Amino acid sequence: MPAQRPGNTLAAGHSGVTGETVSALPTVEVPDRPAPARPEEPREVHVGEPLPKRRRYGGETYFKSLTTVGGSAVLAIIAAIALFLIIEAVPALSANKENFFTFTKWSPNALNDAHFGIASLAFGTILSAAIALLVAVPIALGIALYLSHYAHRRVATILGFAIDLLAAVPSVVFGLWGREFFAVPVQDLSIWLNKYLGWFPLFASDGRFGHSVLLGSLVLAIMILPIVTSLSREVFMQTPREHEEAAMALGATKWEVIRTAVLPYGRPGIVASVMLGLGRALGETIALAMTLGSSFVISWSVVEPGGNTIAANIANAFGEANDQGRSALIASGLVLFAITLIVNMTARAIVRRRKRFLAAATT
Template sequence: MDTPSPTVPQDRDDPDGTAPDPLPAASPAPSRGQNRLRARARARIGDTLFLAASRGSGILLLVIMAAIAVFLGWQAAKALGANQGNFFTTFEWNPDGTPPVFGIAVLLFGTVVSSVIAMAIAVPVAIGIALFISHYAPRRLAQPIAYLVDLLAAVPSIVYGLWGALFLVPHLDGLTAWMNDYLGWTHLLGQSDGVAGSAPRNLFTVGVLLAIMILPIITAVSREVFKQAPRMHEEAALALGATRWEMIRTAVLPFGRPGVISASMLGLGRALGETMAVATVLSPSEKLDLHILDPGGGTFAQNIAAKFGEAFDNGRSALIASGLMLFVITLLVNAAARMIIARRKEFSGANA
């Protein structure tokens, strides 16, 4: 007797049995640990890209600096090989003559002296203004002064040059005469016989003009550094009975010293390479005179701007050689500043 096969129950909604298979169950949501792993992977990719970009930027900067040095050296080699004078001690500048004779003694002296005068005037005044804005002036007065300082930093150099030629030079007659009368015994701050009374188109006037030009840069950077001084250090000094000046001397100035040095180097870099303002004010000459109140002198940047357009091949090569010396001086100055800042590793980032 045959046993009847069991019948499969039919779905009422699908009597023919042709309905599709049910959808698979949804995959479970990722756990918290998996989300963390994915976030770490994305963070590592971002860190890798940022490291590559920053490292590439640093390498690119070194490549650009090396390319500039190589270009200047290559262009200067022709004139230096044909020069019949000593490049460092010759006063004359005649690279297109027959034979070519030129040297940077006068230019080096004028560049260094005018920059030193500018720094001696600008740095103390800039520090005083920065301290006044950050620790003495009320907020309603400090903000407009800070905006004015930042605005002065954006004034083009040719505007300073025109102001110096039309206003500063005529109004320095009295000061130069007083310096010659009372400080002429120093020889450096005096005038030669027969020069007294002439227009003060000299290195001292250039130094004063450069001091006015670099003052906003040093002030702005120093102000921001002084504002970053630890508030707890200032309050601790005041709590111990220090006056405001004693608090600044013991808490603010030591903290801001590396920043002030960096700001000063920025200003010095502009003073060393300033061109149009110096060319507008200075009366250049090939005479090396230790009287800085006498008209005459010259700087690297001013000499390049004044003679590049009329120079021939050898003359342009000689001007590029003087530009190479200015490049080297700037590098040495910045390296010396970095060495000074590195003594305060906790503020300079040298221990990072």
């Protein structure tokens, strides 16, 4: 028999049983509990008495409104940001003499003669984020699998801690390191890539190497590595033991267990972690402002000096921008906002489709 505490009439009140049945439950007084807060309200059900009334303004109601307010605040903030971006962007956009979406240069400051467009910045943003993902995701998944399935527990703990530390390094430090130190080996790598794979557009160069998209992307890759690693590691560790054992009992090797049980189970989580990394890569500002060459051309070459992103350009150009220039930068921010929104929604759609397959499986 469950001991009914004073104040806990919920079970009795909601079970819909008659008063007699309820009173058959023993009412055990728990001494260390304070007496009911409002003694005028009936706390216990006695034979023949009506069931206690539902309380209209209990803690339940307050807590519910508190969470509702919290939830709607998120929506309100997002709407406010979008509204701010749109309103602030309109003056520059209407003064712009060029097509904002196709023009590649950025000179928005001259009154009555503003020429700016998002094309090269958006291209650079997506290119550098894509390369960063291409480099970081396989490595991150490899580390995550090593940590979750291969490494000795103590090694895994230490290494996991180190990875989390990597996530804690401020991006300006990454930028400095990338600019002053990492640039040298990346330049050597660029020369090597150009020498042997120069026929491939990404590695073409007119002989100059330096603060290139490759440098920025590799720094970005290091920055998103910890996010993708720790999230996918969590997902891999949640693989149900029974699925792994099912694969093992069929004679699967470790890698085959990972392929048949761990990766399929973790796929939605992997997608989510990659998308989070992508979000970080798209929005990363200062590290890229410091490592990229800040050019305004659409070029597929990642080894030549150059490259720029929306966020890096905002950081670089904000200081010398006048009101109109700022308005133009805000317009570029609006585009970045839209890109990240699309990325996030795509990620959610992918995860949801997967969920629907699993949900269909269990009904």
